[in-house]
Amino acid sequence: MNHLLCGLAANVALPSELVDRLIAVADEEIAGSLAARPDLSHEQALALVAQVGESAGQLAYEGRLTAADIDPATQPYAALTLLDRRAGDPEWARLLVRDPLVRHRERLAACAGLPSDVVETLAADPDVRVVAELAFWTTPDRAAVLARHPHAEVRRSVAANEATPPGVLAALMTGEGLPPARWCLVCDREETPFVHPLECPLPDCDLLPGDSCDSSHESTVHETRQQALRNPATPTEAAAAFAGHPSIWLRRELAARPDLPPEVSGRLATDPHPGVRADLAGNPAIGAPLIRAMAADPDHEVRRGLAGNPHVPFDVLSCLAATTRIGSALLPAIAAASPRQVGELAESSNPEVRMLLAQRRDLPAAIRDALAADPDAKVVKSVAPHPGLSDARLRAMVGRHGVRVVAAVAANPDATPALLVDLTRHGPPVQKAFRAVARHRRATAPALLACLADREARQLAAGHPALPPPVIVELLTDTHWQVVEAAAANPALPPAVMWDLVPRP
Template sequence: MQEILAADPEMRVVTELASQATAEMAARLAAHPHAEVRCAVAGNEAAPPAVLAALVTGEGLPPARRCLVCDREETPFTHDPECPKLDCDLPPGAACDGSHESTVHQTHVSALWNPATPTAAVIGFAGHPSMLLRRPLAVRPDLPAMVYERLAADPEPGVRAALAANPAIGDDLMRALAADPDPDVRRGLAFNPRLPLKVLTRLAGTGKIGSTLLPRIATASRAEIEELAASPDPVVRMLVAERRDLAPEIRDALAVDLDAKVVKSIAPHPGLSDASLRAMVDRHGVRVVARVAKNPEAAPALLEDLARHEPPVRKALREIARHSNATAAALLVCLADRQARHLAAGHPALPPQAVVELLTDDDWQVVEAAAANPALPPDVMSALVP
């Protein structure tokens, strides 16, 4: 079958084959006269490493004779990004002067993203003018330390941010990147699973990390968690509070933290008592209501109180509308919120009569959710079936 497809007159068929072909067929198609087929081979992880290296260097392969550009236009030609032709499907900036340069460039990009491409074939691109070729290098785990050091000085923050998240870089380079002036680079570093905790604690307040479970926090030992939970920096305590497997004593200590962002992070943690959740709301008000409503063990009565909270917290209504413990009273309140309405419409605790009324709602999402609600009376459900 591959033989038949490889000989197909339609180039799109051969290109699709090249992207998925076995090693033997990929090796054959790497010498195809059409540059687009070679580009597809460059992204195929089954292609032999030596073949991928040849696609990068050009060594050992006959020159490509055609590309999408010279198939259609007289060369030299550069495609106008604002091309007025309605039937034109050439990529913006596609160009050919006889060397098929835009397709060759994309071939290099595909090969650099391909983990099967040998290291020796790609390291020379660390200083390439195109950021599109430097960035895939920054995420590779197999480069020499000197290449990573060069990429750490890259003028493009996107390259440095990709490098910062790469677990293959060393501790010294991580410490250097922690002082990078770009917040996206520091944020990328915060997501590096091998980041030393001392670097993470210094980085916590500077990287625009937000409330999320970082990989290094997720794998921290009990002793490390205890140390981080006692940090004087509330951002560090907030990051620890994102774990959902904390020891009860650490969880409870974070639940009474004086900083609202710490409490917001710990509020959805299972095991917190009703009294503890209510105390959070009493102490921090609207800042924590939505996160308390997200707690999987929030009691029905608490959810009702949160739904009626003054001032209302719209995000909390969305959490309540999808909560398994939500009561009919709480869900009826949620129906008044535009973004929570379709969630509440599908909740099985919603009163049947309310579900029936929602079948004529102006919002199709609400109607669809109500029609699928198991609380819909059987006779009404039967009437909906053609």
Template sequence: MHHLLCGLAANPGLSSDLVDRLISIADDDIAADLAGRADLSRAQALALAARVGDSTVQLACEGRLAAADIDPCVWPDAALALLDQGAGREEWTRLFAADPVRERREKLAACPGLPSDVADTLAADPDAGVVAELALWTTPDVAARLAAHPHAEVRRAVACNEATPRPVLAALASGQGLPAARHCLVCDREETPFVHDPQCPRLDCDLPPGASCDGSHESTVHAMWEAALRNPATPVEAVVHFADHPSMLLRWALAARQDLPRQVCARLASDPAPGVRGDLAENPALDDALIRALADDRDPEVRRRLAHHPRVPLDVLTRLARTARIGATPVPRIAAASAAEIEELATSPDPAARMLVAQRRDLPPEIRDRLADDPDAKVVKALAPHPGLTEAQLRAMVDRHGVRVLAKVAANPDAPPALLEDLVRHEPAVQKVFREVARHRGATASALLVCLADTRARRVAAGHPALPPPVIAELLADADWQVVQAAAANPSLPPAVMADLVCRQ
């Protein structure tokens, strides 16, 4: 019954008086669905907040509760949620800065636009976690101050903050110009030297796996370097030396930077770690020579990611399409192709090139229609969901290529109801067709009834508004809770059935 009520709580056809009834019996799960309703009134939001206090955060985030509705002493998490959105009251910030609950001070520290006196209070907080949270989000001047904080965890957070001044980030990356840190999370809790067992059996231990300290806070310093490398505000000249660092994680972080000099890119292109080369492969800093070199990389994932490089030459991309699983989404280079390049690809004798351009969904009608008649099933499969194709074209695809294109034809937004009915009855059946038809806006009741026989499609079809109301009502007793919840949320569920279900409670 619980999943049924959660579905009803999300049903857009539920009347206002039934929403009120559900509010009166709501638990956390039902409240989550009620709070997401577009038609929830302010009075209902307040009633729901009074019934389920934990719903106040969601209600505040969705604009159902305003500052005037919230007492921060009663609903502190909701007040903090509004502060995080910049919609809270300034006096709340001073209240929470002195709150004895550390988690609330941490949440406050992440809020934007804190008054300077509140930021100063949080910067001096005795808990390093609170100060670190402030360091992640604070202004440049406060971040610069916190870079010299005695706790290494705070410095790591400063290195993440893109507002941190560039010279400060350079100092954190080099370790020069700042006093040595005196503490880290490891030596705060353990006798050093200490290395945290990745399989630590202690249930109350929250140290990261492998965290270590021999007095130099090495694991936290490593995390700080990685944060500085990933921070685009860190000057590139301060981090290029990490290209030869023994830590793969640091070289990996460096490979993603888009401001790398060519010589550093060349060094990373021969890195022994495929992950490093994979991140580099998508990096806009690569020149054509390095792109072509990586096209021959022995790792298929590196080649797949190279296909997503925004400037990969079309001839290289076509070659990659033959050897790497690029996926069905148009890669950036194809999405940005000119009209002349689209024509060139569409008329290429290489089916891999035609398949690439067929993935676009804005092809000129003459190119779209030409590719619809392509003899290669992979090309037709890529094109089949393209809008604008006629029923005759879609049926011809099925006649020529059968099960290889069936699911993609079913995904076409313009597939007519009669075709969808034929697709779900095709022999041999293709399971993915049922799921595509179950979510298709043009699916008819008869097609959806066939989809109900497939376990995964049944969960989708149960929520389709074209399903006959008596069938929806029957699905409320289904053995699969996901089917029950989808049926209960179906806007075509008869109002009388909704009322009966709510009134039983």
């Protein structure tokens, strides 16, 4: 791969004439970068297809080609892309449904709005993968028909289709009212009974570890039930019947459903498996009383799930924060807190709670500044990227807490160029700070030059437009290809160098 030319192909400052020259010498990798250019003209897109036929699919996806530009016989992937976007010629579907490549027919089966005769042909395709793909995307009427398909893999896809009628989904979970499936992917390939080993010695085997069949297609039936339990169209009553099922995985799927009745939630809250309780803990379907009851659960992931529940009461959250590693992500309950609640959280005696509040980026100035002056480093680190903090406050944070907050301060969108330079000179150095500075829109040449010395920040700095042009040119010969590609894509690369680098056809 020519990383230099791939980078140039993505350079937003590349003149149109040089885009034409790159098209004339493009290979598949360069074509991928060119096809993603927002300024690529229709004429250039056609020229790129003529040079690299494989680019037609990406160009169709990017909206650079129309139906008039596509020959489905020679550019099937592009034709399928336009059909999927409902921008293709329906007649193409009648041609592609006979395509000898299964992956093309499978892609066609995922397209909406196909002619009815094409759907009929796909439903009778000799390869079950095509029929299963159709079952996943098809209409309610067709899904109801395919639910009776003799292959269990097709039924599994029907169970995942949100357009499948609720009554059909209920039947797929129990098997009642449906003829027994006759095949699955396991008994298609192996003598039954068979359990696929965890480490299969066959290099071309596509069965999953643990796939099994004893003539009842048990692993596929289990997956069908999993898909139906995930499906929001499955009736609540049918799903609730699995609260006592011996499969942990089915109970976990049930525990995550947003339509859980209170009596089922209560039963799952005492499930012996912590994974079931953890999935239930984060479910918005459970209310404050059950959250309070589960807050003393001995399992860490259960308590962590409760902390992420949008309905967790703040007094419970405070207790959870004291005993559970919640992390620093903005929690739904805190994101939805009212102004009054924000004020109360800011005054919490628990620094973990103040840290969680500090993740909000819309705090009133007074609360933001109070958190910036917090005595606890984790609170300060959490609020440091908040917009609106003054240079003086940001410098005071670093002065009080040092390496613990340097990277977070470097990520502040209002950090001044001078502060960014000082952060790159902090002793001891903080590697994450170099990366934050290299990404920063206000970084200047001195800061970026310092970032070049850091292995992980070097690539980011190489693509920053504030890097001095002579340095960018030097990086075009760097030993790391990511740095070369980033430098070549840098819009500050001198135009004269661009002209010298792009070969003539």
